[in-house]
Amino acid sequence: MERPYDVGPDDKVHPGDPVTVDRYTPAARINHWITAASLVLLALSGLALFHPSLFFLTGLFGGGETTRAIHPWIGVVLFFGFLGLFLRFWRANLWRGEDGTWMRRLSDVLRGHEENVPEVGKYNAGQKLYFWTMSVLIIIMIGSGVVLWDQYFAEYTSVGQKRAAVLIHAVGAVVSICVWIVHVYAAIWVRGTIRAMVKGSVTGGWAWRHHRKWLRELVTGKRDDQGSGAKPAE
């Protein structure tokens, strides 16, 4: 059976009371949290060098010099961590017709009137926007970051290019942090979301409320995997 674009191979509904729905595999969760930890460490070490009032944050990394030395390496971890997430999730984040409508009715979403917006798949338009924004930002950040990584790459660029890179890196970082705050806030505001990335599953009610199309697809396209352990060919 053809899988809908937004349904992951391991997304599964478990009937019960309450119904639970598998949303993220352990590998996806580990991948996510490595990326998340890198982002937090990058933000802390980067902000320490961004504004004098935050220089004290270098203390978390063992001083200014170690902060300067370790920050780019954390960036490398984040880059590959996010690459993993990108390869896992890009298909489910493809923009669909209903996403435009959802976005136009964002004010309804923010007021908690999700009944007024179209049913959405595994990700809503906001999540998709976060996904693609982060994808672009991370390319910008790693690109400008390499230019600033003097220890290994100082001789490959001119001072003018380095100046441009340092401004792009700073602005990109601010935008990334702001976008990330929205991501974290959404996960906190929409109760029952964080368990998706902690336990890997959500309740059926959560899926019904926020990702009904995904839930319907999972229920109707439910594969019988009780007989054999093997999955149908995809």
Next chain:
Amino acid sequence: MYPPLPNPSVQPSAMQYGQEDLVRRSASTVPTPPRQLTPVAKLIDVSKCIGCKACQVACLEWNDMREEVGVNTGVYENPHDLTPASFTLMRFTEWENGETGNLEWLIRKDGCMHCGDPGCLKACPAPGAIVQYSNGIVDFVKENCIGCGYCVKGCPFNIPRISKVDHKAYKCTLCSDRVAVGQGPACAKACPTQAIVFGPKEDMIQHANARIEDLKSRGFQNAGLYDPPGVGGTHVMYVLHHADKPEIYADLPKDPKISPVVELWKGLTKYAGLTAIASFVGIGFLHHIVSGANRVSAEDERNAKRLTENQPGGG
């Protein structure tokens, strides 16, 4: 002739200035100094320089630095650029004077200009890694340097160099340690032609003016002093025989300024950035207070249960 620098006394002498005389300190603020030191300057008279490199040697010697044995690429510059060890470098240019048809050999001693408004200091994120004394000397404080290279981006003259060994930034200190005990820079002390002189900036300007007058009388109509106002004036100045086109002296910038990109990065971006981040956090809090948590209702759970149970083969 400007009086040469005195020989050092054999008696230990006290430092004539110190921490209390700082007017700027990177990534931090300093209290207003209790006194104003006499601004000093090093004047480099390009027209008197014979390119002997005694200044380079004196600089390495005083700062206890060694250069690797290099290679010859067919030019007089040695080393080929400023390095973490060579804080000063004679740059040689063969310039054809279109007006006279003469080939002129221009020799400029490159190094930190000790700007009145130092771009390196503005860019530096490490508190106290770059300091400016009220006499105009801009110094790097190695202990506080974190090796990020921001000073390289801030400098309008492309002077600081980051060591591959200890990952710290290095540049000319104007021999701050010598000046503090009444001496002058090692390069000025070593210069055999008095092409490099050191003293109060006012005296240096006066001395330069006499030199410029002399040069003009010898046919160098455009002779002049290089003390660029775009960086707040400098505490290393040049007498140039062609002051109207400083760029012929191995790309000495005509009107140096801190790059607008650096100004934007260290100005608006720094403040707007933190404001934006704080605003996003604030908006999140406000939204949560106003609209409350978005909770799954019991009805949502019942609906999900119904959906899964009604499905043929489900359950």
